Amino acid sequence: MSQRLGEPRRPVRARRPLVAVPIAWIVAVSVVDVLAPPHVHLGPLLVAAPAITPLFGGAWTVALVAALAVIAQTAIGVVRDPDELLSANHEAQILALILVGASLVVFCVVRERRAKELRQVRYVSEAAQRVVLPPLPSRLGPLRTASLYLAAEAEAQIGGDLYAAVRTTSGTRMIVGDVRGKGLTAVNDAALLLGAFRVMAGRRAGLGELVRHLDRSVCGDLTEPGRHGEAFITATVLDIPDRDGRVRMVSCGHPPPVVVRDGRPATMSVLHPAPPLGLGHLADPRYHVESFPFEPGDLLLLYTDGVTEARDSAGTFYPLAERITGWTENDPDAFLGRFRRDLLHHVDGHLDDDAAMIVIGRPAPSGA
Template sequence: MVAIPVAWIVVISVIDVLAPPHIHLGPLLVAAPAITPSFGGPRTVGLVAALAVIAQTIIGVLRDPDELLSANHEAQILALVLVGASLVIFCVLRDRRARELAQVRYVSEAAQRVVLPPLPKRLGPLRTASLYLAAEAEAQIGGDLYAAARTVSGTRLIVGDVRGKGMTAVGDAALLIGAFRVAAHRRATLDELVAYLDRSVCWELMEPGEAGRFGETFITATILEIPDRSGQVRMISCGHPPPIVLRGGRPMTMSAARPAPPLGLGELADPRYHVESFPFEPGDLLLLYTDGVTEARDPDGTFYPLAERITGWTENDSDAFLDRFRRDLLHHVGGHLDDDAVMIAIERPAVHQT
């Protein structure tokens, strides 16, 4: 790539020297250092700018040997020096910004691995795949959350979405995940687990001295209990988008008949948690997600029609399904999400494998 601006300098210099006296092509030399930052760093830009200055000096000497350098050529040389110096400074600042951005990405990826690691590929007899798509270009984690815990008879999962954005939402998500991991093994029933999580959000996410500010922080969530043996999945929905079971390419939305309020509003609503159930048989695929999926818009403003898009998909492998799901969602929005999105695919194999 460096050969392009160098060749440009050589061509312009030769033509300018051989051209009639009234034709001056020297100002075109500025294009050489101007295009170099697109592929080169400060040193490369400085080298090309220096070559352009040398070329302009040679042109001036050869065209006006009697006067050595005319005022016009001196002005062009000064302009090349100023442009070259400005471009070098620009490249230094750009590279510094790139290093800072790389550090931010490294830290965010490390935080994600600690706070929100991918689900294990196997949870008892279940096969799982999880994906977090962050809306922020420089971050890999936001306010969406998920976690899983094994019990003696099955698997408990939570998927949720914290109200708000930024580092506060990340902290709230981390706290709820921690509370879930602690309590999922200890709470005998699903409604007891959800009541404990609601109290955790009400009290632990509240700022000191703000006992009267209930409702400021809340988290929509779906908590599920999937038995190891085929049977009914138990679920409590706290204002979260419903799971979808894909059976033979036909999606079935498992909407809660009696949804509970989001976690963190229990002190206001005094909820009585109602446990819903739905079948999840061998060969089925269970899809969990956050509203970053269903509220994703295409350039025309149309929401992503989840159930319609996955109708007819026959991928029973959770990884293959999630990969197709990700590509289809990003294609719908044109490659960029406006909100974080979590996607989890859970497969119950048709034949139990150890």
């Protein structure tokens, strides 16, 4: 699921009343200038009307306001100098208004064209992201899930955050990860890893063997010639059984999961972290399988570093465990909705990096 940050553009109808502001300014300046003493000239103030119009209007609106300013300046000249029709001073002011108005119209046309191109790029980017990263199903066996991908508004490039789930005969295997970098290269790396995971996760291979296979699958691609800088993928691979309460996981340099029980979050410490995927060629890592409890009624929170590294206006990172303490929502969708709102409130609606979030619930038995 892809979610675009930032507030939507204000509808055209909501912006139309603002046109009254420059028009009222033109009327006010014209009346005061006509009534002012002969040595006082307020006509140059008319340029403020078309100058502020691009803040809420397009090229046609700017052209209309500029034309009204030119008409007003002409009328002022005719009223104040009826014998000479227009003085040289008024002619210069009219010419200046025409030049300023024309420049602003050109500016608006170029701005709108670039904004349209950027919207198209973002649309294509988000469509590609949804193809590579479809939302998780709401149910995976007995588990309930909710997933969210928040795309950073700072740029149109798509990121490499990833997640996927595969059902097995006894449970669900999941992966959440983050490719270093952005753009199509990161999407390609994410797609390669997700493809390898979906092929291997349903087999009877152990979790350590699965992660080793994933590392080998992406090593060749991440180390190919022509890449700039070091390339790797942080990831956590989990095996969530349907019945047993303990989750098994292998962490490869990724932020640890958080289990929320009765409003109290607990960060699952990783005692033996493995290096990120794609760096296995540097050494032969041992993938230690660790486990933690996940009981009925608990919520399991998985995320990428776009969450924990999100900064507010003062540069403070998002304190995940602190912020979600006391949250009593048991439904993954409700918890994720509150999580999204709280994160966006912390960053004032503008993330610097993409963020992926998954909330998994193990429902309590119906008779409990």
